[in-house]
Amino acid sequence: MKGLSLLVFLPALGAAALLLVPRRAVSLLFYAALGVSLLAFVDSLLIFWRFDPNVADMQMVERLAWIPSYGIEYIVGVDGLSLFLVLLTALIVPIAILASWTIHDKVKEYLFFMLLLETGMLGTLVALDLFLFYVFWELMLVPMYFLIGVWGGQRRIYAAVKFVIYTMTGSLLMLVAIIFLATRNYQVTQTLTFNYLQLANLRLPFNEQMWLFLAFALSFAIKVPLFPLHTWLPDAHVEAPTAGSVILAAILLKMGTYGFIRFAIPLFPEAAIAASPYIIALAVIGIVYGAMVAMMQDDLKKLVAYSSVSHLGFVMLGLFAFNLQGVEGGVYQMLNHGLSTGALFLIVGMIYDRRHTRMIADFGGLWKQVPMLSAVFLVVMFSSIGLPGLNGFVGEFLILLGAFQRSAAWTAVAASGVVLGAMYMLWMFRRVVFGPLARPENRLLKDMSPREIAMLAPILALMVFMGVYPQPFLSRIKGSARLALERVEAQNLGAPLVRIERESAEGSRRGR
Amino acid sequence: MDGNFLPLLPAAEVLVTALVVLVLDLLTGKEEKGLLLWTGLAGLAIAAGIAVYLRGGEEGAFQDTLLLDRFAVFFTVVFLGVAAVTMLASVEYLRETAIREGEFYVLILLSVCGMIVMAAANDLILFFLGLETMSIAVYVLTGMWRSRASASEAAMKYFLIGAFATGFLLYGIALIYGTTGSTQFAGIAAVISAGGGSVPLLFAAGVFLLLVGLAFKVAAVPFHFWVPDVYDGAPTPVTAFMAVGVKAAAFAGWARIFLYQWSPLSGAWAPAVKALAILTMTLGNLLAITQSSVKRMLAYSSIAHAGYLLIAVVAGGEQGGQALLFYVVSYAAMTLGAFGVLIALKEGETDAETYQDFAGLGFRRPFLAMAMSLFMLSLAGFPPLTGFTGKFYLFRAAVAAGHTDLAVIGALNSLVSVFYYLRVIVMMYMEEGNAEAKTLSRAPYLYAGIIVAAIATVYLGIFPAPALDASLKSIAALR
Numbered sequence: 006m007k008g009l010s011l012l013v014f015l016p017a018l019g020a021a022a023l024l025l026v027p028r029r030a031v032s033l034l035f036y037a038a039l040g041v042s043l044l045a046f047v048d049s050l051l052i053f054w055r056f057d058p059n060v061a062d063m064q065m066v067e068r069l070a071w072i073p074s075y076g077i078e079y080i081v082g083v084d085g086l087s088l089f090l091v092l093l094t095a096l097i098v099p100i101a102i103l104a105s106w107t108i109h110d111k112v113k114e115y116l117f118f119m120l121l122l123e124t125g126m127l128g129t130l131v132a133l134d135l136f137l138f139y140v141f142w143e144l145m146l147v148p149m150y151f152l153i154g155v156w157g158g159q160r161r162i163y164a165a166v167k168f169v170i171y172t173m174t175g176s177l178l179m180l181v182a183i184i185f186l187a188t189r190n191y192q193v194t195q196t197l198t199f200n201y202l203q204l205a206n207l208r209l210p211f212n213e214q215m216w217l218f219l220a221f222a223l224s225f226a227i228k229v230p231l232f233p234l235h236t237w238l239p240d241a242h243v244e245a246p247t248a249g250s251v252i253l254a255a256i257l258l259k260m261g262t263y264g265f266i267r268f269a270i271p272l273f274p275e276a277a278i279a280a281s282p283y284i285i286a287l288a289v290i291g292i293v294y295g296a297m298v299a300m301m302q303d304d305l306k307k308l309v310a311y312s313s314v315s316h317l318g319f320v321m322l323g324l325f326a327f328n329l330q331g332v333e334g335g336v337y338q339m340l341n342h343g344l345s346t347g348a349l350f351l352i353v354g355m356i357y358d359r360r361h362t363r364m365i366a367d368f369g370g371l372w373k374q375v376p377m378l379s380a381v382f383l384v385v386m387f388s389s390i391g392l393p394g395l396n397g398f399v400g401e402f403l404i405l406l407g408a409f410q411r412s413a414a415w416t417a418v419a420a421s422g423v424v425l426g427a428m429y430m431l432w433m434f435r436r437v438v439f440g441p442l443a444r445p446e447n448r449l450l451k452d453m454s455p456r457e458i459a460m461l462a463p464i465l466a467l468m469v470f471m472g473v474y475p476q477p478f479l480s481r482i483k484g485s486a487r488l489a490l491e492r493v494e495a496q497n498l499g500a501p502l503v504r505i506e507r508e509s510a511e512g513s514r515r516g517r
Numbered sequence: 518m519d520g521n522f523l524p525l526l527p528a529a530e531v532l533v534t535a536l537v538v539l540v541l542d543l544l545t546g547k548e549e550k551g552l553l554l555w556t557g558l559a560g561l562a563i564a565a566g567i568a569v570y571l572r573g574g575e576e577g578a579f580q581d582t583l584l585l586d587r588f589a590v591f592f593t594v595v596f597l598g599v600a601a602v603t604m605l606a607s608v609e610y611l612r613e614t615a616i617r618e619g620e621f622y623v624l625i626l627l628s629v630c631g632m633i634v635m636a637a638a639n640d641l642i643l644f645f646l647g648l649e650t651m652s653i654a655v656y657v658l659t660g661m662w663r664s665r666a667s668a669s670e671a672a673m674k675y676f677l678i679g680a681f682a683t684g685f686l687l688y689g690i691a692l693i694y695g696t697t698g699s700t701q702f703a704g705i706a707a708v709i710s711a712g713g714g715s716v717p718l719l720f721a722a723g724v725f726l727l728l729v730g731l732a733f734k735v736a737a738v739p740f741h742f743w744v745p746d747v748y749d750g751a752p753t754p755v756t757a758f759m760a761v762g763v764k765a766a767a768f769a770g771w772a773r774i775f776l777y778q779w780s781p782l783s784g785a786w787a788p789a790v791k792a793l794a795i796l797t798m799t800l801g802n803l804l805a806i807t808q809s810s811v812k813r814m815l816a817y818s819s820i821a822h823a824g825y826l827l828i829a830v831v832a833g834g835e836q837g838g839q840a841l842l843f844y845v846v847s848y849a850a851m852t853l854g855a856f857g858v859l860i861a862l863k864e865g866e867t868d869a870e871t872y873q874d875f876a877g878l879g880f881r882r883p884f885l886a887m888a889m890s891l892f893m894l895s896l897a898g899f900p901p902l903t904g905f906t907g908k909f910y911l912f913r914a915a916v917a918a919g920h921t922d923l924a925v926i927g928a929l930n931s932l933v934s935v936f937y938y939l940r941v942i943v944m945m946y947m948e949e950g951n952a953e954a955k956t957l958s959r960a961p962y963l964y965a966g967i968i969v970a971a972i973a974t975v976y977l978g979i980f981p982a983p984a985l986d987a988s989l990k991s992i993a994a995l996r
Contacts, residue, residue: 072982074989075913111880136909140900147899150939154947155879162947166939173935177898177928184909184916184924191917 008055008065009081012048012095013127016041020120023113031112035102038116042099042123049095056088061484063133063202071137076187076197081131085485086266086336089478090259091130093343096463097255098123101248103460104351107358108156108246115156119248122148126256130263135183136199138268139176145257146172149249157244164237164244171237175224182220186272189213204272205492211275218276221269222284228261231284231321232291235314242310247354250306254313255347259339262320266332266489270324274493281325285408288325289415289422291318296425300432305356305363308433309349312389315422316342322419323404327493331407332486333479338400340478341471345389345397348464352382355457356437359450365433370442375452379438381461386434388468390427396471524578524585527568527593528633534560535626542619550618554962557604557622561597561629568593582640582701587994591842591987592636592769599762599849600629605966606857607754613863616661616752624661625758628654632766636773641690641700644770648686648734651766652679655759659751671750678733678743686730692723702778709782716785724779724786731774734767735823738796748816749870753863756812757856760819761849768845771830776838777995783833791831795926798824802933812870814937815855818896821934822848825911828923832914838992840910843985847895847907847977854970855892858885861963875941877950884964886945888971895974897938898931903977910985 019041026034056064063082071079083091101119108115125148128141146169154165183199190207191197198204209217227234238258242250270277295315302308320342323335355378357363372379384395391397401423408416442448453461471478537560538553545552572590577583585593604622611618631650638644656679660672694700696719697708709716733740748756775786801821808814826848829841862874862885879886895902908931912924944950977984 072985074982074985075910114879140905143900143905147894151946154943162943165947166936166943169935169939170932173932177932178925180909181912181916181921181924181928184913185921188913188916 008067009052009083009131010067012045012052012091013081013124013131015045015048016098016120016123016127019044020117020124023117023120026113028113031109034112034116035106038120039099039102041120042095042102045123045127046095046099049092052083053088053092056083056481058085058481059484061085061488066133071134075136075199076191077136077199078134079137080133080200080202081128081137082133083131084488085482086489087130087263088481089336089340090256090263090343091127093259093340094123094126094130094256097252097343097347100347100351100460100464101251103456104251104354105246105248106456111155115152118148118151122152122252126252126260129260133201134199135187135201135204135268138201139180139183142176142260145260146176149253149257152249153241153245156246157249159244160240161244164240167237168241171227171234172224175227178220179224182217185213186217201268201272209273211279214273214276215279218269218273218280221264221273222280225261225264225269226284226287228264229258229317229321230261230314231287232294232314232318233287235291235295238314239307239310242313242350243304243306247350247357250310250350250354251347254309254350255343258313258317259343262317262324262335262339265321266324266336266486271489271492274495277325278327278493281327282412284325285322285412285415288318288321289419291315292322292419292422293425296422296429300425300429303365305353305365305433305437306350308365308429309346309353312349312426312429313342313346315426316346316389318422319401319404319419322408322415323400326404326407326411327490328407328410329483329487329490330403331411332490333482334400334403334405334407336482336486337471337475337478338397338404341388341396341400344464344467344471345385348385348461348468349389351457351460351464352378352385355453360446365436367444368437368447369440369444371438371447371450373442374447374450377452377458381453381465382438383434384465384468385461386430388472390430391423394469394472396468396475399472399475521576521578523571524576524583524589524637526571527564527585528630528637530564530567531560531597531626531630531633534564535623535630538619538626539623542617542623545619553619553622554604554608557626558601560626561601561604564633565594565597568597577639579643581703582643583634583637584639585637587991588769588773589633589637591991592765592845593633595765595846595849596629596632596636596762599758599765599853600625602853602857602966602969603754603758603762605962605969606757606853606860607752608962609960610752610754610860610863610963614662614752615664621658621661624654624658628652628658628758628762632762632769635766636769638773639702641693641702641705644774645686645690648766648770649683651763652683655755655763658755658758659747661755662752665750667750668752669750671747674743675747675751678747682730682733682740685726685733689723689726689728689730692719692726696720696723702774706778706782716782721785724782725789727774728786728789731767731770732793735764735771735826736797736820737793737823737827738800738820741797741801741820744820745813745816748819749810749813753812753856753860756816757853757860760815760856761852764819764823765845765849768826768841771827772838772841772992773995775830776833776841776992787831787833790827791920791923794824794827794831794923796824797821797827798927798930802930802937806933806937808937809872810870811872811875811941812859814941815852815859818934818937819852821930822852822896824930825908825927828911828915828920828927831923832911832918832920834914834918835989835992836910836914836917838995839985839988840907840914842988842991843910843981844907846984846988847903847974850970850973850977851892851895851902851904854888854967854974855896857963857967857970858889858892861885861960861967872940872944875944875950876948877945879946881950885967888967889945890942891971891974893938893941895978897935901975901978903974903981906978906981 066082069079125145132138299311323331388395391401628651631647634647656676662668736744805817829837895904915924
């Protein structure tokens, strides 16, 4: 194994090795898991180093026949759309393992699932065969189900089952759509393949595209989550252990948006264009709705969970603007949201570990007691609301810039979401961190431990770096984003297979 | 009479093994019963060796009424494997209960003999003979736990319903013979296609009755109502054997008769089978949700899986056949494993059956719970396990044959099934359990059986290519 395959399967091998470690050796288990995940991170850095920013196509592609009689192959590769998500995943998992140091119960299984989850996530990001993609896609589900269900809070079983059922609803229909797509491709080209790069050349009639797009989109929209399919998210986030929330927010949700830009949009461009007004509308509704609901929360974790709904709405808005700024901003914002919301969940987890409550009303005046934690919290919060100079601003700005060219009206509404986002975050922050240190329990709080500093330091550094100097990131995203868009634009310009539907699709866009 | 008896050899070898075990049972003392198991397993292995060695022999026995083609060999190996795992998984169970080991093994072997004949039969009468040999042995197996009332009740029910189904089957055969003058599949198909597209009414009635008889055997809705009580009442190893072996044998019949021999007539029977498939999946899954006993849940889930398998029959063609054969193997591995874990939870004279018996198992018996999770996830269709791969090919066959609706319904049904399969995992890992609850201690044979099933579940999921190729060759051999 080499390159991407090594990266993908390293955590799984580590997970298998963990099974051999005796259950009682808790700290050995932790250090072993941390070591494996750090090794994977180093490997991901090597991949970043080998990545050629001037190539828009797939790089480091590995190909192996897997089930030849069905044309199913093992193909992995990475491009500008997935590169940074791979890096983010490899970065977040060791941090999540560090954040799990407070877990004492069933540590072996916990770390086993954590590493298995990493393999699932990395595999999903690099898989280029639709069958392989589906396998990894579902492989993410099971470990997360266990993490929520076993190590979660009070209503963990309800949340875990809801998470699985929601996700499966979409993905099973996507499975049928994948099969249908490959079958149609076979009928047209006489080659049976699930290779995404080959299937992307197929031009289906609009009618079929629409059904297939809907099946893919449902699966991805549930994961994002796009309003109104978001109701599993607050439950899953609130009940999950801290590390589970972090991974869920930082990476799993991105799989939905990644799925759109990697698969749903390039495979079915005409249908994507036709559906985009509705998706943009839902995204903007999600932005405003998520922000307003977040404002009403008195539980910190729920507040952050709803803020995710709002932020992911921005990502969707950017992707469906179908222009370079929008898509670039969308991909960039995926990374930003991964960092900032991941960090917010870490901080909420730290507060919860100390006080065993997450109610905003139980806090106040923390700055006096835990200045370092409060200062870090401040930076993370600013990143989340998109303060210029930090990473969040770059992404949001690009998205709004792109979306404005598409639909000024919706963009205006979405921009109000930025204001709302600042409102609920600042208001929450004021109630938690400023004011008098009224409650005696809060006088005993300890400031950040070295372990906690180690968790947040890399995230803070990246927030500043990505806010000040986004160029190294954007330059690598740009080529691949343009390539994805070319497929959509070709639909507008070229001579498509079915003219009438195309015109009606355009007509509906003009009508907007 | 021609002299080619070779195709009969595997079945005959199993029969001889059964007789040897029967005699050994009389000669051995109570402590030496392990010998019976090993004799039986050796017999199964030899039969498998013979079958594989003779594969591809095109010449049939008894005027071509018995064929040992690749198709028959494929199913023969499946039956032998199922029997071997069932025997392994039942050793400790039988010692805990008052069931006599020797007789149990003999009956398993006899019914396998019948199954092999079913898979190899190229003639309705011979098929019927195999079916009855299998069924009668299983009726007895069901009632072998004589001290338990529910087992006797189950055996009685199974026997009555089975006799009823046999009646349908035999009447169907009679009508078919009456209209075509032949009992051989090929002869029947030839007569009907010579008729130039029009199907005689009586022949259609015969096919319909045959369909009903076979639907009883695979427990397709609405001919499923006997399943929960019979599966629930029977000793757990017998339930496993019924759910897997008997079902596989019946599907061998479906495949040879409907998928291949009468595929030109599919216009006549496919709509009925399609309705059957939809009903079977949907009802099986919906009823499985409401069960409070895991054993009954598995009974209903076996109904649902019969529905999935019927998708392949509707899809037809080489792809349908390939998917059917592969799924039979997948289903056998994961279902045998699940029942194996159920056996392991047995405590003294009572079977562990409720979800509550699984509570906290995940950290009390990590190995058993991990295996059970694998089987449940596989049955629910999670990749990369074999249940997913199998379903993938089923759906693929359905879509390729233009039955996308069946694939969608199948996918939605899998979703429903996720709900009850995950409940087992919820109980094992997420609920506090009774730390006192025991499991069969020191059960090496049973664990060996479970491990075999678990390895198959994972291996067939990740590396399905060899099994798929074997399935394709077997189906192609029919052509």
